[in-house]
Amino acid sequence: RQLERLGDAPGGRGTQAALGSLPGAPLLMVPRGFTSCISRPVSNTCLVPPEGTLLCSSGHPGVKVTFPPGATDEPRRVRMQVVHMASRELRALLEEPGAAASPLLCLSQRGTASFLQPVTVQLPLPPGVTGLSLDRTCLHLLYWAPPAAAWDDITAQAALEITHLYARFRVTHFSWYWLWHTTKSCVQGLARKAWERLRLxxxxxxxxxxxxxxxxxxxxxxxxxxxxxxxxxxxxxxxxxxxxxxxxxxxxxxxxxxxxxxxxxxxxxxxxxxxxxxxxxxxxxxxxxxxxxxxxxxxxxxxxxxxxxxxxxxxxxxxxxxxxxxxxxxxxxxxxxxxxxxxxPRLRGSQGPEQGRGASLSLAPLNLGDAETGFLTQSNLLNVAGRLGTDWPAVALHLGMPYRELQRIRHEFRDDLDGQIRCMLFSWAERQAGQPGAVGLLVRALEQSDRLDIAEEVRAILELGRQKYKDSIQRASLAPRDLAPPKPSASQAPESAQ
Known part of the structure; x- marks a missing residue:
């Protein structure tokens, strides 16, 4: 979780960054409506040699860290991360007219070893405060080291050196530093409230x-x-x-x-x-x-x-x-x-638990057709769907399907042509179940879509179904006996009966 994520984040309604590479360092988030209170963090790094060096913030020239000779016995990588907070918006957020804060500073390094010599940190005084008019009892240097839950006031231990525009202090290890000016005695509460808003x-x-x-x-x-x-x-x-x-x-x-x-x-x-x-x-x-x-x-x-x-x-x-x-x-x-x-959703085609496990996907109960015109089963519809191909939209429109529903099917099964065809055909069949003339409507739609081959195949299926239906009736001895010779009536003459 590195702060440089924020440096690359676009401005606008919100800004975010991981503040610090220290363990437990949270990610900074600027809530909507709070973006004018805080600017985008600026990160700078350098390699500190044993001879010492000076690290300045590129976004806030007044923030500097001076490494004296002998601060480290071997080169050490150090990172400075600075966040500027606007004083007016900060006071409105905290509802504290007299509150002001310097840029928020986070110093981190590779490893946890302390420096051999104290390092001098310079922060600008809070906005509206100068060294000539400063009441030192209102100036507080706050320190926070993760995973601690609160900010500590280290003003008495830091021995602040005040100039006209800056405050300097010395440290031997790195963490978070924040310079506040307020008339409130409990400045840690204000800092905690501002800090929580940054992380919320x-x-x-x-x-x-x-x-x-x-x-x-x-x-x-x-x-x-x-x-x-x-x-x-x-x-x-x-x-x-x-x-x-x-x-x-x-x-x-x-x-x-x-x-x-x-x-x-x-x-x-x-x-x-x-x-x-x-x-x-x-x-x-x-x-x-x-x-x-x-x-x-x-x-x-x-x-x-x-x-x-x-x-x-x-x-x-x-x-x-x-x-x-x-x-x-x-x-x-x-x-x-x-x-x-x-x-x-309920499994498609289900009529109740009494139908058995295989009935949930069966369209046989649709009764698409009648005894005179013939029936089309689920298997027949699957065969038709397998041959429609890219002509299925024309067939759907001739079946009376609304164009909006056609677009919905295309979008829902946009990567699956077979799924588009099956969804169209079976959804139409479900609506037509039990309706007279449904099979004829399908045949006419196929013919109007120039798929005469499929239309002839459907007719052959229907004819075969009608023939099987007649055969089954005859086997059940339910057919009329119009082929048997008529019996003579009592009124007929014997000659005519012979």
Missing amino acids: HQVNLIALQRRRDPEQVLLQCLPRRKVDATLQRLLDRYRGPEPSDTVEMFEGEKFFAAFEKGIDVDADRPDCVEGRICFVFYSHLKNLKEVYVTTALDRRAQAVRGQVSFYRGAVSEEVPEEAAAARQRKGADPLWMATLPIKL
């Missing part, structure tokens, strides 16, 4: 099902500013409910997704523990996982209407105590964030 994210949770395979579910947690663009990119392949309400989440916070109400996750993966999909939120990552779901309920009888709920994990040390306490006050289940519906 407004996020939305989404759950989408793949259009071609509803059992494949996509779960994602996104910063609010990324939701619209992401959905626009996904909705051609996925469908699902609206994103969740906006929730607050901290960088590196753990949460998990649990399927409920008859739906279970069907996955064997390390991040799936007891049926829960585990996440760790980082705003610069996709925070996306796709899983298959299953159900023990009978989908032949009806669709399964379940849900997926998102819960926070155990409150980590990175989450401030105030935020954790606020979550405890929100309700009986403070770890719950959102619940989104998930629906597994």
